[in-house]
Amino acid sequence: MLQGVRDNLKGTTVSIVIIVLFIVPMVIAGVGSSFLGSVAGTDAAEVDGRSVSFAELDREVYLQKQRMLSQQGVDPSADYLKDENLRGPVLERLTRKAAMLAAADHAGMGVDAATVNRVIATQPDFLTDERFDSQKFRSVLSRIGLTPANFKVSVAEDLMLNQINYGLEASSFVTQAEKAALISLVHEKRTFFTVDIPSEGLREQVTVSDADAQSYYDENQESYRKAEQVAVEYIELSLAKLAETMKVDEAQVKSQYEADVAKFDAAPEYTVAHLLIEDGDSSAAKLAEVQAKLAEGEDFAELVKQYSDDAGTRDLGGSLGVVLPGIYPVDFEMAVYSLDSGEISAPVTSDAGTHLIKVLDKHVPKPPAFADRKAEIKANLQRIQAEELYTANLESLDKLTFSAPDLSDAAATLGLTVAQSTLFSRTSGTGIAGNTDVRNAAFAPEVLQDGHNSRIVELANNRAVVLHVKQHEPEHIQAFDVVKASIVDKLTQQQVNEMLKSKADVFVETVKSGEAAEKLAESLGYAYSSFEGATRSDPVSDPATRSQAFAIAKTDSPVDLHVSITPTGVTRVIGVTSREPGKASEVGDDMVEGLSSQLARENSRYEGSSFEAGIVSSAKIVTR
Template sequence: MILGLRENLKGTVVISIIVLFFILPMVISGVGSSWLSSVAGTDAAVVDGETISNQAVNREVYMQKQRLLSQQGVDPSADYLKDENLRAPVLDRLTKKAAVIASIKSAGMAASDATVNTQIVAQKDFQTDGVFDPQLYRSLLSRIGSSPALYKSELVESVMLQQLDAGLDKSSFVTEAEKAALVEIIYEQRSFYTADIPVEGLAEGITVSDDAIATYYESNQAQFSQPEQLSIEYIELSVTALANTETVSDEEISTQYDLEVADFSSSAEYEIAHILVDKNAEDKDDRLAELQTKIAAGEEFAELAKVYSDDAGSKDSGGSLGVLLSGIFPEAFEKAVYLLEEGEVSAPVSTDSGVHLIKVVSKSVDEMPSFDERKNAIAAALKTAKAEEIFSSSLELLEELTFNSDSLDDAAAEVGAEVQVSSMFERSNGLGIASNAKIREVAFGDEVLVDGRNSEVLELAGNRAVVLRLKSHSPEHIKPLEAVTAQIQELIVENEVAAILTDKADAFIASVKAGSEANTLADDLGYGFAVHENTTRSAPVSDPTTRRAVFSAPMVQGVTTFEMNKNADGSMRVVGITSKKPGSIADLDALDITGLASQLTTENSRYEGGAFQANVIAGAEIEIH
């Protein structure tokens, strides 16, 4: 199937690279950031006999919504953020992924426990100070409605998809004709000259009448539209701000430290490595005996793992599995580790994945930090705890005092806060407090904008809360003529200068086409002139805008092609492209050719990967409920 796809795709790959057309890998759905319980009843879909649960779809919908809301300037009330509008594309993505997973499973792809476990302990999200933290791992998974088993299953699928990508990449190839075609374009050389028409003094001779300004204003009123804006006054409470005002005594800190000492229980952390022997290997017993003999003789465990281990995911790193995580490794494997001291190697341990020789690379036992080491952290925690109590009680009071009140002043005085005023902001963006999408949504809502009432108390991320009311409102309107007269005058002058420069450029090009020498003509007219011979796309000559114009312009060999562009200083540039020469492999050294072939091979595999996935999805049995 892959070969057939390649035959159909080869003709378009080179052009695809030149125009930066990349086929993106299929998005792999992960775990979300909040628990969403499943909808009872039927599954959402069935793909090649495998079900996709409503729970999985709901969780991915939630995740997608959070990703979109995290972007700058997103309106939380927008229709595209509604669950019913997100569900269809999310389900489409999940069914496509499921089809690809089913296909590669049927092809015999899999991921070993050791490989997956190694990836889990290496993930920085699950580490504290660079070391895997089992408690953090379980806490994060629990917080997102997942579990070690579910997360491990999802990671297995991710590893298999990576295997698919790697297989396509390693099986891709590049023909000599493809390399030659790419070199012709990438290393093409063009010769050109530039003539710069100065802008100085052109604006001084232009006068703009009041009638011209009025006419421009009437014809272009959309340019002078002022979007609806408003400002708010608000009270903001935050645990952080309250904590900064709190104090704690040395006695309180000492008491808390004593409680920590009483609750502290030390636990051992094991950094482990293993050598895996396939349980079906014919020489299993001989290999194990040989390994035990070599280990007993003092040979390096890591070097033996590189030679003898059947675990492709860890053998190159000397069998390293990182820190032991309870619940991730098989029970027999864990029990064997707990019986070992640092530097010891276990007897053979059998699991479903094979027979292991396990080494405890290092063993560390937690020790209770000293009082001086914990003092500042305890003080900060105590201040935060006091602030949280004040914050909770202040929220209740703030709700009572601002409900049906026509001012925020009394409430601010009661809770010890200040009434602040924002700058003007729009529905889609704002500064300061208005940079928060939720604040903008409420400010432009009927309760605040139309009815003129105080908002409810809004709880924001970071233990912050805000109540707000309208300060001032400016409806969408066209700015009056007197407010934009100077702006219009500048625009008219700018347009007329541009027209003069264009006329001069057209006249220059016409003269050259009629037989005038470009350099002589430019000198006579006082234009800056420069010639660039056999220039490549990346050559540091002229400026990027000019080079893009030179190499994007279609041209016929032997006929000068003209382009015009405006320079940064406002002058007009005429570009005359006089010749082109295709690149040649003969002009490149072997290293450049190898690098180019490698890049082309990678892009081939990406392109083919997208086609492979599309082909699999088209042939899958997908039933949407």
């Protein structure tokens, strides 16, 4: 299987498919990077000779936290986001990856530089106006602590892992028996009926005495315990809101724009193709023949398809994409930089052989127009100004609230508004109280018991709050009179449910004895519905009932019955009278092929997980 994976690496078309499907979402996230050098004391783990450095682990923990924070409704102060709680799972993921990479190394797998170069140069996050932007490329990498050389290795590792995934998926197959069984199940038809037993008038037949309610309350008091709660007043200082008040004139924006333009990297970017002739007895003659045909005006791309020894780029006319600094040998890069668009180099030698390089496009980046940058520059200048004021206001906020009896003077001095929360507990709350640090501050002894203002609580996105307890409700068991109505309602519904179940049980037993379900339902005033030859996806009844009808085991009995409670609380008897397995002849070739592909994908996932588990279990993993 791994040999097949290695063979797939040689095919450019397959590689590109894998790049599009798998690697694009992973590049910017910084997945990989076990390339970091390690010395004694810098490794978090060692896996079959591959190291996972502490620097790599720290970066991956940071990236994992950022990915989680980007999800809506995530509390930045939640315990599961703390570094010490993320390190374990992240380290396990990195060691599993290292084990897979080590296995790939041992199997002789690899990814050529040209493929890696094409992947990097076509990533949307590195493009400006559909062209590779070297400044954006370096900027993105610097934000996640990578260099271009490091990143190249990271991409190569990810490509290699995804080749393994593709190899496993491509080798997965589905037997005819599996297809038949899946079609039989998925496209099965069932005839079933439903009988709804009405609850109208039953509540009126139930009486719950005060003694019954009191007895239930006495036996279940703990379920009526109400956690300690507080409501707070608070003032919030926000860098973003301060920035909105900062005044920045046109001249400042223009000056900053000109400074940015002065630093703009206008180095040309080259999109190239090459024709490779590997060293050998006939290489000189082959090179001379190619050069002669080029001199006669023959098309470079066609000559590549005919003569090039680079299987990875031959069918692409030799295209290597954009040349990135440090990706190719120095002589190769220097030859490129000496050419203009459309020109072809003299022969350039490297370890791979002799190259003829053609510049397909020479692009000189231009700085963005002032109009395109104006709004962003202004916002940045406003933020820079606001940062100084924010820091000063933080110090003032601390001094103004430290020994004050409340928050009013501090709010007036700093131009802030005193807001108020709803009641919240130590473990949950809404609004500002959804933050763990805010809740901890509110329940701190000096705030809750002594009545002082809280310390400054710094929140995400440069926000800070100080709070003061406005209302306090100690933990207590709610009085019987407060919860009596809910107890009576609960006990009433319990008795109604018992009555409905009894009615359903009688109905089921009567039908089992031979009575026709429809006739019996009509005599009892129950709602009866019948569904003939329905499939799992037919819009009949409701999804929950339909799912239950297909979950009932069909026996030799004329009818198989089940009592359920619908999501809306209706007591329903479901009866299945017949089952017809799905047939491929009734489904169509496209549907059969689709189901087969889906099953193959599921099989490959299981096989991939099993394969990975086997690699990891046999790997020598040492963590520190």
